[in-house]
Amino acid sequence: MTPGPGVAGPYAGLVHVVPGFDGSRVPARFVVVVALALAPLASAGAAWVLARLRPRLGAMAAVAVGVAVVLDGYGGPLAMVPFDPSQSARSELNAWIRGGPEGGVLELPIVPFAVAPLKERDEVGAALRGLRSAGVRYVVLHWSLAVT
Numbered sequence: 001m002t003p004g005p006g007v008a009g010p011y012a013g014l015v016h017v018v019p020g021f022d023g024s025r026v027p028a029r030f031v032v033v034v035a036l037a038l039a040p041l042a043s044a045g046a047a048w049v050l051a052r053l054r055p056r057l058g059a060m061a062a063v064a065v066g067v068a069v070v071l072d073g074y075g076g077p078l079a080m081v082p083f084d085p086s087q088s089a090r091s092e093l094n095a096w097i098r099g100g101p102e103g104g105v106l107e108l109p110i111v112p113f114a115v116a117p118l119k120e121r122d123e124v125g126a127a128l129r130g131l132r133s134a135g136v137r138y139v140v141l142h143w144s145l146a147v148t
Contacts, residue, residue: 093140103137 046065050058097105131139 097138101137104135105138105140106131106136107140107142109142 046062050062053061128139
């Protein structure tokens with residue numbers, strides 16, 4: 001496992017010094033750690049501010065903050081393509097999968113601009129090994145699922 005990108009800097013130095021630091025191969029994932037550390041500070045600050053407001057105004061502010069958090073986390077509708085096993089175009093594929101070993105099937109669209117582990121040539125092997133360890137036996141890639 002190669003830690004992080006091939007970029008020199010503090011990340012490369014910390015990988016060799018801090019135990020467990022090499023467990024995160026992508027430095028951008030540290031945003032989650034920082035956000036998790038800031039959450040208690042933000043909630044303590046919000047509690048301090050809301051405690052100084054009149055009860056009704058404090059409740060309205062708390063609801064407004066809650067709505068803002070929910071809206072910020074909403075990613076929009078997820079485009080789904082219904083699975084129809086009787087599709088004549090995929091009858092050969094379905095027969096081939098049925099005739100093989102048991103396991104999960106992961107269907108992915110082939111989208112040229114998508115950012116995914118299967119797009120990065122150097123990461124395909126690791127991604128497929130990870131999928132295999134999760135029980136995925138077959139990965140089906142095709143244009144028909146691509147949403148424009």
